[in-house]
Amino acid sequence: MWERVKTFASEFFVTGDPLIYGADVSIVITILxxxxxxxxxxxxxxxWREWLTTVDHKKIGIMYILAAFIMLFRGGVDALLMRAQLAAPEMNLLPPDHYNQIFTTHGVIMILFMAMPFMFGLFNVMVPLQIGARDVAYPFxxxxxxxxxxxxxMLFNLSFVIGGSPDAGWLAYPPYSGIMHNPGVGQDFYIWGIQISGIGSLMTGINFIVTILKMRAPGMKLMKMPMxxxxxxxxxxxxxxxxxxxxATLALLFLDRYAGAHFFTLDGGGNPxxxxxxxWMWGHPEVYIIVLPAFGIFSEIVSTFAKKKLFGYKSMVYAMxxxxxLSFLVWAHHFFTMGSGADVNAFFALTTMLIAIPTGVKVFNWLFTMFRGKITFETPMLWTMGFIPCFIVGGLTGVLLSVAPADFQFHNSYFLVAHFHQVIIGGVVFGYFAGLYYWWPxxxxxxxxxRIGKWAFxxxxxxxxxxxxxxxxxxLMGMTRRVVTYGWDKGWWEMNLVSTIGAGLMGIAFLFQVWQIVYSVKHLRKDETGDPWNGRTLEWSIPSPAPVYNFATLPHVTSQDEWWEEKQRRLQGHPAPAPVKIEPIHMPKNSGIPIVMSMFWFFTGFGFIFDWLWLAIPGLVGVAACMLVHSFNYDTDYYIPVEEIKRTESAIRGVTS
Amino acid sequence: MQHDMSPSHADKNHGSLKSYTIGFVFSILLTIIPITVVMSGWLAGKASAIILMVTAVLQLVVQLIFFMHLREEKKPRYNLLTLILGLIILLVIVIGSMWIMMYNMVAL
Known part of the structure; x- marks a missing residue:
């Protein structure tokens, strides 16, 4: 019996690597x-009451951002390990198989479990406030x-201590990710981790489209909406x-691995x-999905800190x-070298170059917004200023990569690695940081x-x-991506060392940010105004942090940059609009079903990963049961009485009522 | 919250018994036809594939008209716009994949 337990445990848990034992210990200590x-x-x-069951968009947003920061830490440690391994030729810090796992998890975590939740967090905390709504369209x-x-x-991250991490790259290309070459459970963790969180991403997409189209404050025409x-x-x-x-693609890969199908195998009629x-039909739109909100954030920040209306509002909308x-028409540029023929490559090279045009329009819009503005350089603006040159260089190297014949040289080299990190760090990460600093108050x-924020920047x-x-x-010197080490004779040492030092500086920068948050909480200086940056849009017209119902009375919007115009009107001596009568506010009730249902999904995924149907089937039954329970639950909403609103308002606004 | 702002369900008719029955009959027919074609072996190869695809597309249309109430939508017609955009992207995916993969028959 003991022997069987030991054999099972040695296969179930990842063993043999001191780094992972260290991680095991730290995970257990953290949980304890x-x-x-x-x-x-x-x-x-x-x-349980305030966070785990909440349907308040602000709290959900904060949880998203917190999760994203933890994932940024994990992905960042992966990156530092890789850079340490590459710091000098013929290093033996990481064995090749462990290195493969680390670059895979670094990519997946940074895109899907860092950038996406960070983005959804910012959607959640700001979109309803900016359009003058009290919550999203579907809070549950x-x-x-x-x-x-x-x-x-969590399922994906578990693979690192249980069962073994995926190691087939962040997009898990077959045939290597197929069952024949990758019989372990790592790829299954990859598939189920992404599938389960992918359902959530899709629903968030639908939720925010409906919120934006249907729940804008009265008078806010689409063309008066903030950027x-x-x-x-x-x-x-x-x-x-x-x-x-x-x-669909990952489901087909799952069928290949689990049910012996042949969609992407080399034999049996499949084609990897x-x-x-x-x-890549998903992968390419995905990078625009994460960068477009960053563009929106920069537009808000530029016009706030230049104290000017955004230049070319309409062109910005059309460009986005x-x-x-257009992001759906370029995917083949990721595999020019596949050999699809000159026509295909020429078409996709052209569409790729076309995307540079609307992006360029946006850069000029930001520059012209700043032109003759009274710019101040607080941290959000600083990140914006850091973004513009960085993103332009990243974009231009992207145009170089889009030249199909030249791409045969750049393909899968460190030139590509540098390009996509430049657009993703310089565009997405800088953008989300700018947004977080801007909206933190x-x-x-x-x-x-x-001060600490400037050091971090x-x-x-x-x-x-x-x-x-x-x-x-x-x-350009020939170093390809994903190499675990290189020889002394290559002449790559010096530049790799510099690169590793740079990665270390970014690691220190992250510590600065953590310190900045801790320091600011400790030396808390409350912002009483609710409008610390002299903002322009509706979120700054309410107290911070916003009360649970956001707006005591719904604002009536007459112009773009409504709050700025309102402040101008008040400065010119126009009386503030007469207070509208407060009415009871209709709000959604908290629910424990989302977290319970997701736990069942977790068990389902875990069951399928290890092929334990005794766990997967009860998991699916639990998911179905949660759906049924929610369908027959009619007690989903309540009204906040006028008295309570008045009390809350006078408490946060001081004695203004 | 969604009760406040989203289009309310009370103020428009959501189809009649007649339209639901017609929709149901159509969708059953469009299910029986492909099953019979495959099971009885009347047609083989390309012909049966074409039948399957045509009935599938018609089924989608029936669902959209009789059960998703696409015709009854008020302006602005977001659902229709989304459907058209979805169809365009679907065509891009199918035609694009066929075009790209035409040169990649090495595995077959």
Missing amino acids: GIVIGLTYFNKWGWL LNALSFWLFFSGA FPWSVLSSCIAIIFSFPILT MMYINLI MIISI KLFGFKLNE WFWNIGFYLCFMPQYALG
């Missing part, structure tokens, strides 16, 4: 710490989306059309190239919509420390250029 802390302070009830669905993402992410909701709309359109492709073709559609009621920026500029040259 959380459990003991919650029990000691008697906070379980609070956690929103909570379910979050918990599905969370259980998918961030526009970018969310364009991003969500791409989500609802591209995520089904991902789900078809997988590459399908996955065109990008979200609205979320928590205080500003983050500017410069460390990120200098670290970024030190890390990735040498990689362009290394790529």
